[in-house]
Amino acid sequence: ARGEVQLINLPQVHDPRGDLTFVEGGNHIPFDIKRVYYLYNVPVDAERGGHAHRDLEQIVFALSGSFRLKIDDGRQKSEYWLRDPRKGLYISRLIWREMDSFSQGAVCMVLASHPYDEGDYYRDYDGFISALRDDV
Ligand code: TYD
Numbered sequence: 808a809r810g811e812v813q814l815i816n817l818p819q820v821h822d823p824r825g826d827l828t829f830v831e832g833g834n835h836i837p838f839d840i841k842r843v844y845y846l847y848n849v850p851v852d853a854e855r856g857g858h859a860h861r862d863l864e865q866i867v868f869a870l871s872g873s874f875r876l877k878i879d880d881g882r883q884k885s886e887y888w889l890r891d892p893r894k895g896l897y898i899s900r901l902i903w904r905e906m907d908s909f910s911q912g913a914v915c916m917v918l919a920s921h922p923y924d925e926g927d928y929y930r931d932y933d934g935f936i937s938a939l940r941d942d943v
Pocket residue numbers: 842844846854855856857923
């Protein structure tokens with residue numbers, strides 16, 4: 808799929824000792840997980856993202872704290888406030904994303920469909936728009 812975002816709900820095992828959430832490849836995630844990365848120590852006034860990907864699919868979680876995720880498929884813009892560690896936002900290929908308004912101590916975890924590849928990035932918005940046009 809291209810140009811698609813969708814909220815993914817993970818299971819939660821509630822316990823007086825604390826809550827537990829798990830992710831199973833092949834079950835909760837619509838791609839094979841090839842990489843996990845996380846953002847932390849993010850200053851509250853930082854802006855991250857500002858790019859799209861040719862092939863990469865990702866699911867973004869707020870493991871702790873909260874932040875805003877701005878989504879742009881080239882036609883419509885939307886925004887999501889992630890703050891529940893059970894809920895991730897699936898982001899398909901060819902979606903422009905920006906992140907800001909990180910709370911103090913927020914941790915953002917991302918599951919990704921490919922290893923890191925700078926050649927997969929569109930870091931220029933106009934380049935992203937023309938890639939959308941050229942993608943059949
Ligand atoms: P970038 O994807 O631009 O971060 P964000 O979208 O969160 O603002 O990556 C920032 C830097 O980190 C960039 O130099 C590439 C590097 N990086 C890796 O080396 N490996 C990775 O898995 C990721 C996500 C980034």
